[in-house]
Amino acid sequence: MLFIRMLRRVGQSPACGRWAPVLPVRFLGVSPRQIPADANFHSVSFPGTDHPRVLITGGLGQLGVGLANLLRKRFGKDNVVLSDIRKPPDHVFHSGPFIYSDILDYKNLREIVVNNRITWLFHYSALLSAIGEANVSLARAVNITGLHNILDVAAEHNLRLFVPSTIGAFGPTSPRNPTPDLCIQRPRTIYGVSKVHAELMGEYYHYRYGLDFRCLRYPGIISADSQPGGGTTDYAVRLFHDAAKHGKFECNLEARTRLPMMYIDDCLRATLEVMEAPAESLSMRTYNVSAMSFTPEELAQEVLKHVPEFQITYNVDTVRQAIADSWPMKFDDSNARKDWGWKHDFDLPELVTTMLNFHGSETRVAQAN
Ligand SMILES: NC(=O)C1=CN([C@@H]2O[C@H](COP(=O)(O)OP(=O)(O)OC[C@H]3O[C@@H](n4cnc5c(N)ncnc54)[C@H](O)[C@@H]3O)[C@@H](O)[C@H]2O)C=CC1
Ligand SMILES: CC(=O)[C@H](N)C(=O)O
Incomplete structure (x- = not known):
C-alpha cells in the first residue's frame, strides 16, 4: 500500500529529466527511518531571506572552520551551523553556532536538520588516508x-x-599524469574506497531520487592556521611550520614524490562556487579541481628562496609512500573550468609566500611575548 502511494508521488527529476520516485528506496521498507508517504519532504521557504541554512559536519578538522568563516561572510553568521564530535576551542565556539553532531547517529542528524531548518549540508566528517589505514573499521x-x-x-x-x-x-x-575525471578508479586504501563509494552513491541518489548532490575531488590542501588530520599530503603543511620555526624539516615522503596540492582559500572558494553554480551548468556531479603539483624537493627549493638556511632531510614512512605512489601526480580539471568557471589563484610561489608570511608573523609574535 505504502509502495503504491509512493509510486503516485512521482515527479520529473529536474536533474536528469527522467521520471523518478521522490524518495530513497530505504523509506519503502521496514527501516526505522520509514516515513509516511504523504509527509511533506520539501524544504521550508524562509520569508525575508534567500540565504541557505547551512550545516557543516566534521567541522573542527583542517578545513571546516575556514569553510564556516567563508560561508558566514556570505550568508550571515547565524545561518551557518558548525558541528563535530569534539569540543570546540573558545574562539570557534564564540564565532557562531556550534552543535554536537555524530554522523553515526541518524536521529541526532535528523533533529539538527529539522530544528535548525537546514537547507544546505557540507559533509566534512571523515578519517583521512594514513589514519584510515591505521584504523580500518572506524574508517x-x-x-x-x-x-x-x-x-x-x-x-x-x-x-x-x-x-x-x-x-x-x-x-x-x-x-596518473594527468588524471581525468572519468577513468579507472581502483584505490588501495579504505579512505579511497570509501570516497569512490561516496561519489557513486551520491550520483546514484541524484539520478534516482533527484538529490542535489555536488562533489569535488580535492588535492592535498595546505592551510596555515589549521592542522591536517592524518593524511598522506600532511608533510606539505608541516614543512612550513618547521621551516619558519626551526629552519629545517624531516619529510616522510621521498624527494621526488609528485602530488596535486591546493591552498585552502582556493579549495574553499571552489566549494562555494560549485554549490552556487546553476544546476544546468553542471554536466557532471563529481569534478576534479586542481591548482598546482609539486614534489617535496621542489617545495623545499621554493622555500629556500625565502629562508636561505632551510634544510630538508628525508625519513620515509613506507605506508604513506606506498599511498602517494598510487595517487595522481597531476589532476586534469578541465571540466570544472569549462562547466562552472573554476580558476585557481594560488600557484607554488604565491603559496610559499603566503604560508611563510603567516608562520613568520606567528613566530615573531611568539618571540616577542
Ligand atoms: N585536508 C585535505 O587535504 C583533504 C580533505 N578532503 C576531505 O575534506 C573533508 C574535510 O577534511 P579535513 O578537515 O582535512 O579532515 P580532518 O580529518 O581534519 O577532520 C575530520 C573531522 O571529522 C570529525 N569526525 C570524525 N568522526 C566523526 C563522527 N562520527 N561524526 C562527526 N564528525 C566526525 C573529526 O572529529 C574531525 O574534526 C574530508 O571529508 C576529507 O576527506 C579531501 C581531500 C583533501
Ligand atoms: C589528499 C587527501 O585526501 C588527504 N589530505 C590525505 O592525504 O589523506
Whole structure:
C-alpha cells in the first residue's frame, strides 16, 4: 500500500529529466527511518531571506572552520551551523553556532536538520588516508555508514549536499599524469574506497531520487592556521611550520614524490562556487579541481628562496609512500573550468609566500611575548 502511494508521488527529476520516485528506496521498507508517504519532504521557504541554512559536519578538522568563516561572510553568521564530535576551542565556539553532531547517529542528524531548518549540508566528517589505514573499521564506519546517514537525511529533507572526494579516490591503475575525471578508479586504501563509494552513491541518489548532490575531488590542501588530520599530503603543511620555526624539516615522503596540492582559500572558494553554480551548468556531479603539483624537493627549493638556511632531510614512512605512489601526480580539471568557471589563484610561489608570511608573523609574535 505504502509502495503504491509512493509510486503516485512521482515527479520529473529536474536533474536528469527522467521520471523518478521522490524518495530513497530505504523509506519503502521496514527501516526505522520509514516515513509516511504523504509527509511533506520539501524544504521550508524562509520569508525575508534567500540565504541557505547551512550545516557543516566534521567541522573542527583542517578545513571546516575556514569553510564556516567563508560561508558566514556570505550568508550571515547565524545561518551557518558548525558541528563535530569534539569540543570546540573558545574562539570557534564564540564565532557562531556550534552543535554536537555524530554522523553515526541518524536521529541526532535528523533533529539538527529539522530544528535548525537546514537547507544546505557540507559533509566534512571523515578519517583521512594514513589514519584510515591505521584504523580500518572506524574508517569504514565513519566514511561509509556515516555517508549513508548523510545521504538519507539529505534526501529526506531535500537538502543540497556537498561531499568532498579526493585525489585518493584513484589508484595505481588510474592514469596518473594527468588524471581525468572519468577513468579507472581502483584505490588501495579504505579512505579511497570509501570516497569512490561516496561519489557513486551520491550520483546514484541524484539520478534516482533527484538529490542535489555536488562533489569535488580535492588535492592535498595546505592551510596555515589549521592542522591536517592524518593524511598522506600532511608533510606539505608541516614543512612550513618547521621551516619558519626551526629552519629545517624531516619529510616522510621521498624527494621526488609528485602530488596535486591546493591552498585552502582556493579549495574553499571552489566549494562555494560549485554549490552556487546553476544546476544546468553542471554536466557532471563529481569534478576534479586542481591548482598546482609539486614534489617535496621542489617545495623545499621554493622555500629556500625565502629562508636561505632551510634544510630538508628525508625519513620515509613506507605506508604513506606506498599511498602517494598510487595517487595522481597531476589532476586534469578541465571540466570544472569549462562547466562552472573554476580558476585557481594560488600557484607554488604565491603559496610559499603566503604560508611563510603567516608562520613568520606567528613566530615573531611568539618571540616577542
Ligand atoms: N585536508 C585535505 O587535504 C583533504 C580533505 N578532503 C576531505 O575534506 C573533508 C574535510 O577534511 P579535513 O578537515 O582535512 O579532515 P580532518 O580529518 O581534519 O577532520 C575530520 C573531522 O571529522 C570529525 N569526525 C570524525 N568522526 C566523526 C563522527 N562520527 N561524526 C562527526 N564528525 C566526525 C573529526 O572529529 C574531525 O574534526 C574530508 O571529508 C576529507 O576527506 C579531501 C581531500 C583533501
Ligand atoms: C589528499 C587527501 O585526501 C588527504 N589530505 C590525505 O592525504 O589523506
